[in-house]
Amino acid sequence: MNLLVVGASYRTAPVATLEQLAVAPADLTRTLDRLVAQPYVAEAVLVSTCNRVEVYAAVSGFHGGLGDICAVLAEQAGAPPAALANHLYVHYDAAAVDHVFRVAAGLDSMVVGEAQILGQLRDAYHWASGADAAGRLLHELMQQALRVGKRAHAETGIDRAGQSVVTAALDLAADLVDGDLSGRPAMVVGAGAMGSLGVATLSRLGAGPLTVTNRGADRAVRLAESYGANAVPMAELVDALATVDIVVAATAATEPVLTTEVVTRALAHRDADRSPLVLLDLAVPRDVEEGVAELPGVEVIDIDRMATILADGPAAADAAEVTRIVTAEVDAFLSWLRGADVAPTVAALRGRADDVVTAELRRLAQRRPDFSEDQRAEVARTVHRVVQRLLHQPTVRVRQLAAEPGGDQYAALLRELFDLEVPQTSPVGTVPDVVETEAAGRPSFDAADVPPTGGER
Secondary structure, eight states: OEEEEEEEETTTSOHHHHHHHOOOHHHHHHHHHHHHTSTTEEEEEEEEOSSEEEEEEEESOHHHHHHHHHHHHHHHHTSOHHHHGGGOEEEETHHHHHHHHHHHHTTTSSSTTOSHHHHHHHHHHHHHHHTTOOOHHHHHHHHHHHHHHHHHHHHSOTTTTOOOHHHHHHHHHHHHTTTOOTTOOEEEEOOSHHHHHHHHHHHHTTOOSEEEEOSSHHHHHHHHHHTTOEEOOGGGHHHHHTTOSEEEEOOOOSSOSBOHHHHHHHHTTSOTTSOOEEEEEOOSSOSBOGGGGGSTTEEEEOHHHHHHHHTTSOOOTTHHHHHHHHHHHHHHHHHHHHHHHTHHHHHHHHHHHHHHHHHHHHHHHHHOTTOOHHHHHHHHHHHHHHHHHHHHHHHHHHHHHHTSTTTHHHHHHHHHHHTOOOOOOBTTBOOOOOOOSOOTTOOOOOGGGSOBOSSOO
């Protein structure tokens, strides 16, 4: 099995494409099932956030795995696979491990060092585990990635500013309302993780009064009570919009919540001399309908706009130290991976030796029926001891050599020398059989359209 990452992020795709690719929580299990049902995909973890949609997979071959994953992503997006090629990045084996660790450490985030991605990766891992889509290879990868992310935050100051996508968006919003959110009436639409972070951040910045609305009224009430905010029903959204200056929209809705009609009606009740109504759209799919940005007196900050503005911002001071940590952890993981890959070969060699010893002892028993039970037992112990001593140093050494770059050749040589048949497995255990044929009816995809690289295009 090999590791393969296929995805799109704010770096490579506009919000419109991310919207097409986004997988709602209700569809995660179905999509994971679809992924692991593909001929070349044995394991899968799916990450779908406002900034990225990525598939981490254990595959039996690069081209087949890439085609399978792109077919599922294309099905999700409702677009031909080739139409996604310009927005996708692909990482294979070592580059895949490096990418996942960089994501976990916050190096690939829109706001460098933000810790929210760790929770999102943990959620994705739990979903995959619950759907029985993560096998032992991805279990190990995800557990190590989460550990690397925690280490990066614990040992460096990459998140010392405490920034997240929400705080970065609110910093941009402050520039549009005289540079200060203190005392500004604000509302959060959505009571999920991002909405909760929005309320907490607005409260910390002194914005207020605060209003929370959500399709599930109970969640809105609980969140509002935690921060001394007001909860209003979604049916009163227009009236609530008319009273605020800042709106953080972060729902899981599949259609825009803040439509042109809703915002237009709210603007009709606002004073003409008030500061612009700033809408922070942090949802994918979008919560703010595209035409809203054209309305007079409205400023919309969405993922596309944030990516453009933040691209020129200063990198986190500790990014170099985090990169050093990630590089060392990637090397350690790859060494483990190479070492684990030789384990089935070593087991097969020892199994072959045991079979030979057992056969010879059986022949000895037939030739020397006069041996007592004690004599037979002593001969068996002696022969087993000799074989184990002969095998000990070569097997220890081949494990050491296999952990080095290019070490897979030693396992292959061992199999060739002793004519060993080793079943194809994940480096840490057996995975489902993979059929080495094209899936009937699978949409065609030219893997050359999306080359495997260590970076995103």
